[in-house]
Amino acid sequence: MDIAALLTSAGINIAVCVVLFSLYSILRKQPSNVNVYFGKRLASRCSKSRDLCLDRFVPSPTWVMKAWETTQEEMLTTCGLDAVVFSRMVVFSIRVFSVAAVICTILVLPVNYYGRDRKHKNIPFESLEVFTIENVKEGSEWLWAHCLALYIITLTACTLLYFEYKSITNLRLLHITSSQPNPSHFAILVRGIPWSSDQSYCETVKKFFSFYHPSTYLSHQIVYKSGSVQKLKDDAEYMCKMLSSGCGSMEQTCKPSFAQCYFCGGSTNSFKIISNETDSIHGRTGYSDVHLNARKKECAAAFVFFKSRYAALTVAQSLQTSNPMLWVTDLAPEPQDVYWSNLCIPYKQLWIRKITTFAASVTFVLVFLIPVTFAQGLTQLDKLEKMFPFLTGMLQKKFVIQLVTGYLPSVILVLFLYVVPPVVMLFSTMEGCVSRSERKKSACSQVLYFTIWNVFFVNVFAGSVISQLAVFSSLTELPAQLAKAVPAQATYFTTYVLSSGWASLAFEIMQLFPLFCNLFQRFILGYNEDTMNGFLTFPYHTEVPRILLFGFLGFTCSILAPLILPFLLFYFVLAYLVYRNQILNVYIKKYDSGGQLWPIAHNTTVLSLLVAQVIALGVFGIKQSPVASGFTFPLLICTVLFHQYCRQRFLPIFKNNATQVLIDMDRRDERCGRMEQIYEQLSSAYCQFSSSDQSECFSSHQGEREDVRTPQDMEKANEMREDISWPPVIHSFDKPVKGGK
Structure with missing residues (x-):
């Protein structure tokens, strides 16, 4: 050439x-x-x-x-x-x-x-x-x-x-x-949860961490099966229920409903038939039906929340049992960073x-x-x-x-x-x-x-x-x-x-x-x-x-x-x-x-x-x-x-995150009295199902009760999630400027 x-x-x-x-x-x-x-x-x-x-x-x-004129500080904020x-x-x-x-x-x-x-x-x-x-x-x-x-x-x-x-x-x-306080610093991702015929994954996680980490364990959120295949399966199951009920004259409404484990919570996308007449005929309650569906859709993975950043880091980097294929812990990604579809993959298949x-x-x-x-x-x-x-x-x-x-x-x-x-x-x-x-x-x-x-x-x-x-x-x-x-x-x-x-x-x-x-x-x-x-x-x-x-x-x-x-x-x-x-x-x-x-x-x-x-x-x-x-x-x-x-x-x-840095951040939040607010934000941080799925998102709580959220509660939860992310930045066409909180 x-x-x-x-x-x-x-x-x-x-x-x-x-x-x-x-x-x-x-x-x-x-x-x-x-x-x-x-x-x-x-x-x-x-x-x-x-x-x-x-x-x-x-x-x-x-x-x-x-x-050319945009500075590194403006770019970092933006x-x-x-x-x-x-x-x-x-x-x-x-x-x-x-x-x-x-x-x-x-x-x-x-x-x-x-x-x-x-x-x-x-x-x-x-x-x-x-x-x-x-x-x-x-x-x-x-x-x-x-x-x-x-x-x-x-x-x-x-x-x-x-x-x-x-x-x-x-x-x-x-x-x-x-x-701002990051939920991922207080959370770990647990995979390889052992299966038990006597109790659900949700109850197994609560029992394990309450026993081995009683002083630092706060709450957890179980991961549920999701994705296009699961949605098609849910639709098929619902249609079978509709056809088998034989109540064509009865007016039934189907909507996605999220059930929560009685003790520890977690969200699932399961269909619930809302019909008082049908429930009375078949002699069952809506909650028990949804609870069974929730258990069938649980995955062997969960997000576990702790009371401090240092506690979460310690648990994430330690071996939980003598079998390294069970109770595998790792630092949790940020809520917006989670790729939910892969959380349901069994750890042994990786x-x-x-x-x-x-x-x-x-x-x-x-x-x-x-x-x-x-x-x-x-x-x-x-x-x-x-x-x-x-x-x-x-x-x-x-x-x-x-x-x-x-x-x-x-x-x-x-x-x-x-x-x-x-x-x-x-x-x-x-x-x-x-x-x-x-x-x-x-x-x-x-x-x-x-x-x-x-x-x-x-x-x-x-x-x-x-x-x-x-x-x-x-x-x-x-x-x-x-x-x-x-x-x-x-x-x-x-x-x-x-x-x-x-x-x-x-x-x-x-x-x-x-x-x-x-x-x-x-x-x-x-x-x-x-x-x-x-x-x-x-x-x-x-x-x-x-x-x-x-x-x-x-x-x-x-x-x-x-x-x-x-x-x-x-x-x-x-x-x-x-x-x-x-x-x-x-x-x-x-x-x-x-x-x-x-x-x-x-x-x-x-x-x-x-x-x-x-x-x-x-x-x-x-x-x-x-x-x-x-x-x-x-x-x-x-x-x-x-x-x-x-x-x-x-x-x-x-x-890895430095222990010195995380402990200093924990002590700073304790002095400022922000820990209780952070704990409340953790309960709504990891929302598996988005509003595009026409679903209500529920998360785990420390108390032993079923939590039912209204759309107003969901809007408030979304506002709380925004508080723990980077502050929003406002631009104009002429020149980007740094945004405030």
Whole structure:
């Protein structure tokens, strides 16, 4: 590939970006699109209508300034810690690759270009190989420049990583201590409750924790079977009751009714026939019928509440019985974060599900080799002409050659990669994750490793599947194989950054699918309200892997093919503006994992540095530079030691809550006299059935009585739930401002 082919790809992507960004700046001003581009403002009921004026139809960059001017404190209050962590990932990439671009452009690029005594062509007709380390002759004394650049990049990355890790750790601690009382700090999730024919799960849980934790146990809420299948089953059971009653003349009304265990409570979605005449005929009470239905729908899982945060943490991290498969305890996720469908999965099935999911993931990776190999084959015109002889005449044209080699391969691979996130999210759901943040975190890791493997390693070792597997027959040959293959594919990675990076940001900000849905609703269905069926949450499982993948490509190709760095740096700057705009205006925050995605970013960055150093070690060996090779070994060791230090220093804070912090929070609430209010809020925090199910939500209480709630009680309970979440934030179209309590 030559510079002209690269410029062709860049020109096409620049044109696409300019058109889409200009179109976005116009569409976002139209009142009919407020639910597409200001979904978050609409969810907060702070949207504004605009009068008809010429400014609405003229492109303007005002959104860029608004995204740039928003401070981290405003973003933390508005969007939560997860959004701030994602923004810090992009900022880190901008900083480290700014240094890399300057160093490699000044120090490495001239060495690569003049590495051999050869006559150079005009720049547009130069092959991209003359800008890579392949153009440096063996035994060159100038390879010290590459080694020095590698040292500077690694030192810069590790220094920035350390300060980012430290800063985000402090933000996580602040997130825990400064927020309103969180129900998840007082609750644990219990699974693997033993079944008993004599008593229900609800009674078993109360008996166990009242006996073994009498001083700290407060109450609990049992988990009930839910989901589409259960609803269909309930409907079928109700229809059978209606048909078997034979009371066609009697007026019966069916409505969902939630029963509560007599002693400990908990909610269930069971149908109850409301007919005084029928009950009197059959001689039964409505409560006993509902109580039996409730027991049949109980799951072997429950939320158990304790009187202090420290008590909940102690019970969650301790082994309850000698059988580790029974009474399994863990910290409870936040109420908004609970993924109720997976709570009913028996705990003993989880290991089978993980093995099955792993096998399905491996199969998916192997199947995906087909489109990746096909896309890579388009970069080799000689093989393409042999496979498709009828294209020989067309492939002789200059523009077609530039289009096929510089644009189509990366576009085809990007299109195939759009299938990956939904499939991986399905795998993460099948694993049995009990929280939405855990499911998205698992999907994020899987998508990341999947894309790194297919975009980088499979493309590097492109060819038949047998030859790809044969490469790894000897790990000692891996550095040499990578050293030979990566510089040759560096130009392909540059075009991939253009197609998957720049264009993806333009499509992200346009929100094409919601836009088409909105147009269909308004102009086809005639629906003119500024509301949609559901608002979007930020797709961390797709965007975090994309950011980290480009960082991986930047580190591995920085000293081998420095031309990728300017395109990569421009992508990160554009991503900073686009993602901040989307987080502030489009996506809403339903839950917050407390910055759990940062350890993934840290581990991937360190992996990228190690892979880059291994490749450099192989390149220096091939280029017969023992001095550069010798200096690379200490860099590898120091990077591993730095990673281990960060794991010991910061990672435990992301895995567990500190006892010191929780005890201080308990004592502070006791001094302020807020414990009784917190206990009342716990009773309504974990509501399994939403109002969309036309259900009333009941929760457990410490007293031994049946609690019947009215709609007014439910409204009050929802207000109490809002008191224990982040304070609401009010926006305006002009500039986001921090909201108060």
